[in-house]
Amino acid sequence: MKNLILKILGSISLTSVLFVFQACYGTPQDMEQDNQFEGIVKSKASGNVIKGIKVSTNFEGRQSYTNENGEFSIFLPLADEYKLTFEDVDSTVNGAFTKYDTVITDVPGYVHLDILLQPK
Amino acid sequence: MTGRINRSLFRLFRKLETSAHPLNYLFWECTTRCNLSCLHCGSDCSKESGIPDMPLPDFLRATDTIQRNGLITVVLTGGEPLLRRDLEECGRQIRKRGMRWGIVSNGYLYNKERHNALLSAGMGALTISLDGLENSHNWLRNTAGSFERAAQAIALAASSARLNFDVVTCVNPHNIGELEEMYYFLLSVKVKAWRLFTIAPIGRAELNPELLLTDGKFSQLMDFIASKRELKQMDVKFSCESYTGPYETRVRDGYFFCRAGINIGSILADGSISACPNIDHSFVQGNIYRDNFFEVWQHGFTDFRDRQWARRGKCAGCNEFKDCLGNGLHLWHGDKKEVLVCRKGIAER
Numbered sequence: 001m002k003n004l005i006l007k008i009l010g011s012i013s014l015t016s017v018l019f020v021f022q023a024c025y026g027t028p029q030d031m032e033q034d035n036q037f038e039g040i041v042k043s044k045a046s047g048n049v050i051k052g053i054k055v056s057t058n059f060e061g062r063q064s065y066t067n068e069n070g071e072f073s074i075f076l077p078l079a080d081e082y083k084l085t086f087e088d089v090d091s092t093v094n095g096a097f098t099k100y101d102t103v104i105t106d107v108p109g110y111v112h113l114d115i116l117l118q119p120k
Numbered sequence: 121m122t123g124r125i126n127r128s129l130f131r132l133f134r135k136l137e138t139s140a141h142p143l144n145y146l147f148w149e150c151t152t153r154c155n156l157s158c159l160h161c162g163s164d165c166s167k168e169s170g171i172p173d174m175p176l177p178d179f180l181r182a183t184d185t186i187q188r189n190g191l192i193t194v195v196l197t198g199g200e201p202l203l204r205r206d207l208e209e210c211g212r213q214i215r216k217r218g219m220r221w222g223i224v225s226n227g228y229l230y231n232k233e234r235h236n237a238l239l240s241a242g243m244g245a246l247t248i249s250l251d252g253l254e255n256s257h258n259w260l261r262n263t264a265g266s267f268e269r270a271a272q273a274i275a276l277a278a279s280s281a282r283l284n285f286d287v288v289t290c291v292n293p294h295n296i297g298e299l300e301e302m303y304y305f306l307l308s309v310k311v312k313a314w315r316l317f318t319i320a321p322i323g324r325a326e327l328n329p330e331l332l333l334t335d336g337k338f339s340q341l342m343d344f345i346a347s348k349r350e351l352k353q354m355d356v357k358f359s360c361e362s363y364t365g366p367y368e369t370r371v372r373d374g375y376f377f378c379r380a381g382i383n384i385g386s387i388l389a390d391g392s393i394s395a396c397p398n399i400d401h402s403f404v405q406g407n408i409y410r411d412n413f414f415e416v417w418q419h420g421f422t423d424f425r426d427r428q429w430a431r432r433g434k435c436a437g438c439n440e441f442k443d444c445l446g447n448g449l450h451l452w453h454g455d456k457k458e459v460l461v462c463r464k465g466i467a468e469r
Contacts, residue, residue, distance in 0.1 A: 025224065
């Protein structure tokens with residue numbers, strides 16, 4: 001109720017913009033929507049997590065790598081369709097695996113992926 | 121008549137907002153290291169800081185105490201945040217906790233690779249400083265080539281539809297004559313928002329009065345901003361740094377409201393809990409290594425939320441105090457006997 005009163009007052013007094021204020025020496029506030037993709041990459045043969053897998057996307061330059069726990073996380077702008085490619089780029093370090101593509105549509109804001117890569 | 125009603129409603133809004141004091145905006149002074157040595161630095165940062173970067177887990181332990189009431193934007197500042205090698209991991213962990221994040225940067229290290237890495241880690245807001253055309257910027261930033269690097273960073277950031285991005289300029293006697301040319305330069309690289317500051321006599325600028333604007337130059341700045349706002353080609357505005365007297369609502373979207381300690385908090389490099397990082401250290405409310413951050417936020421900050429103490433010096437008998445409340449809190453330093461800057465009545469002076 002208090003929040004509602006504040007919003008009404010802010011709007012009437014032409015200060016509704018102040019609800020999205022920015023501090024003197026700060027950035028603008030971030031209220032945009034985006035989508036997060038995160039998950040774990042494992043070996044299909046052993047079930048072990050794989051470190052150093054490159055996760056690239058259909059957005060130029062937007063990529064990530066799996067960490068020592070096989071985990072990755074990447075935020076991408078809103079789109080109808082996302083293509084994620086999982087690629088072993090460190091030769092035989094951490095094993096050697098076949099590249100894998102996946103296409104995802106209708107993303108609800110957050111997607112968790114469990115990816116299994118086939119050893120070469 | 122409408123203006124008086126709006127102002128009265130705004131005062132009521134400000135009173136209620138102060139009473140509720142929801143934390144929406146949190147500065148994290150994640151490093152005091154800096155790759156530049158700007159003449160006007162309010163933080164007095166340097167290449168070799170004596171204060172180590174705060175470890176990410178320490179910051180997260182403090183923010184985990186927050187009972188959120190709406191979205192919080194965490195602004196990583198410094199120093200130069202791009203010097204932190206774990207910046208992307210910091211951002212990912214902040215997003216993981218349901219908060220948003222952005223950085224304030226001098227742009228010197230902001231290249232395409234870092235741009236993509238930061239966006240991939242969920243960065244949603246960015247501010248880059250551009251303090252004049254080439255010579256003026258390099259002079260103030262005290263580094264040759266810094267204009268070129270900042271300009272490249274600005275073009276890159278402006279190309280992202282996702283980023284809430286703006287350019288900030290510290291206006292001073294050296295660059296005030298260049299604002300018109302800067303405006304068209306920023307338009308040419310598709311910048312949508314430009315925020316202009318003045319330099320307060322604090323930090324290194326305290327010893328450098330040639331950086332400060334006279335009342336006449338300040339009026340010139342206000343007129344410039346007001347005229348560019350009418351064009352509606354770019355969101356040009358004066359920062360929230362101070363009350364502007366007769367220019368209120370012409371140079372910003374709303375009335376002056378210093379939200380330090382009301383909506384804005386900070387965790388400084390040494391763990392101090394305060395509001396905007398340029399506020400005098402005597403206003404520090406606690407320390408995350410000793411106190412529960414959110415308890416301090418909820419129950420401390422009394423001088424931030426009740427500004428009646430600022431009725432002193434030239435503010436004591438001022439008939440505009442109810443709108444200004446003693447100006448921006450960063451303008452009270454040292455013994456706090458007098459506000460450092462007052463722009464009341466500048467049009468008449």
